[in-house]
Amino acid sequence: MKGGIYSDERCICGKALKDNGRSLSCPDHPQFKATSFKVKFGGITKRFKAYNAADVFLNGVRHETNRRTFDERNYHKDNPLSFTNASERYKKHRQPNIKPTSYRSMCNHFDKAQAYFKDRNVRDLGFADFEDFLATLPQGQKTKKNVLTSIIAMYNWLKYRQEVYAAPDFPKVEFELGYRKTVDKETQQKILDDIKAHEPFKVWMGIKFLSTYISIRPMELMNVKWSEIDLKNGYIYIPRPKEKKYKAVPILQDDALLLSGLPVEMPRMFLFGDNGKRFGENRFYKAWKRATTRLNVEGVDLYGGTRHSSARALREYFSPEQIKRATMHSTNAAFERYFTMEADDVRSIYQQSAKVINFDPVLTLKNAGNK
Numbered sequence: 001m002k003g004g005i006y007s008d009e010r011c012i013c014g015k016a017l018k019d020n021g022r023s024l025s026c027p028d029h030p031q032f033k034a035t036s037f038k039v040k041f042g043g044i045t046k047r048f049k050a051y052n053a054a055d056v057f058l059n060g061v062r063h064e065t066n067r068r069t070f071d072e073r074n075y076h077k078d079n080p081l082s083f084t085n086a087s088e089r090y091k092k093h094r095q096p097n098i099k100p101t102s103y104r105s106m107c108n109h110f111d112k113a114q115a116y117f118k119d120r121n122v123r124d125l126g127f128a129d130f131e132d133f134l135a136t137l138p139q140g141q142k143t144k145k146n147v148l149t150s151i152i153a154m155y156n157w158l159k160y161r162q163e164v165y166a167a168p169d170f171p172k173v174e175f176e177l178g179y180r181k182t183v184d185k186e187t188q189q190k191i192l193d194d195i196k197a198h199e200p201f202k203v204w205m206g207i208k209f210l211s212t213y214i215s216i217r218p219m220e221l222m223n224v225k226w227s228e229i230d231l232k233n234g235y236i237y238i239p240r241p242k243e244k245k246y247k248a249v250p251i252l253q254d255d256a257l258l259l260s261g262l263p264v265e266m267p268r269m270f271l272f273g274d275n276g277k278r279f280g281e282n283r284f285y286k287a288w289k290r291a292t293t294r295l296n297v298e299g300v301d302l303y304g305g306t307r308h309s310s311a312r313a314l315r316e317y318f319s320p321e322q323i324k325r326a327t328m329h330s331t332n333a334a335f336e337r338y339f340t341m342e343a344d345d346v347r348s349i350y351q352q353s354a355k356v357i358n359f360d361p362v363l364t365l366k367n368a369g370n371k
Contacts, residue, residue, distance in 0.1 A: 003040060004019060004039070005051065005055065005058060006037070007036055007038065008036065009024075011026035011032045013028060015027065017034045022051070037049070037051055038054070039061075041058065081123060082122070083120050090158075091110060109147040109151070110154075113150075117129070122158060122163075122164060123165075127169040130148065130168070130170055134171060145173040152170055155168070180308050182305065182309040184313065185313045187297060188306070188309050190295060191288070191295060191297065192207065195288070195291045198290070198291070199287045199290075202271075202279075203279075205258065206279075210302070211353070212350050215346075216238065216249055218306075220247075221272065222283075222284070223270070225267065226268075226270075226271055231260050234347075235248050236249045237249075252350055252351055255354075285302045289302075314352060
């Protein structure tokens, strides 16, 4: 049979000690018995202090071989299939392909899971293990769902690499997303006017764009570079949107004029930045919160007060399908490569969204320059 139990010790006669089924001893001097043992099985060498423990281990790996479930990696010292090591390898694999904020969230998910599962083999974990783990988390159902989603993605990757034979069954986590508080257009306009009066010009312009172009998310707008603005045709291009589909957003003529009046910077520089550096990811949010505090508008965040509020106000003028197209939740990538009819249709919706944001582009730029 494959494998055996051995010892580094030798008899006083110099002969190696042999396995007699009960211990290791010298064939010629049976009174000399081994006190330390090692199992050799293929590329595995594992040491034991007792013969019985070595015998149990050897029979176990032989049984796994017969069942065709034996994997030598399970017995390596670095334990690559432990939950902690497997998840660390998965994190390293994912890091170059996801945003830093997404990577930090994923790391947070695996920190929780590693503290619970530690070095348990990923192949040994099943439905009950994950259900018990989720029960230990003090966070709400949404967070539990996110943690579980990261774990499921790791198992799919391990399965693709053939490091696990099949992904286990996972528990279902049910949750219902809460609704963001919104404001009417009149209140939104007051907040924008306050931001315009107290914040830098580009901060006001950015939040105004978020209120008008309801297909653009705050971080997408924050990441726009000068090379991604087409003033001639009236577009802002979003090459790395959340939907993972290239997105072209048609902009209004007034806003194109507003942008054309700004000092032109290097193509690879961020539109919303200072001294070549992009604004911090919370720059718009903090400005919005300061304005809502000054105006005693409570419980409305930047996302709810701009995109959600504008989309909700548009229901008076457009059908849900038209608004959905304007938010670009389910449109074809980049409006089927700039179909004029669709672009004009979306511009009309944005024009209605911006209709209460009254300003003279030339006068605004002049005032911005004075400021």
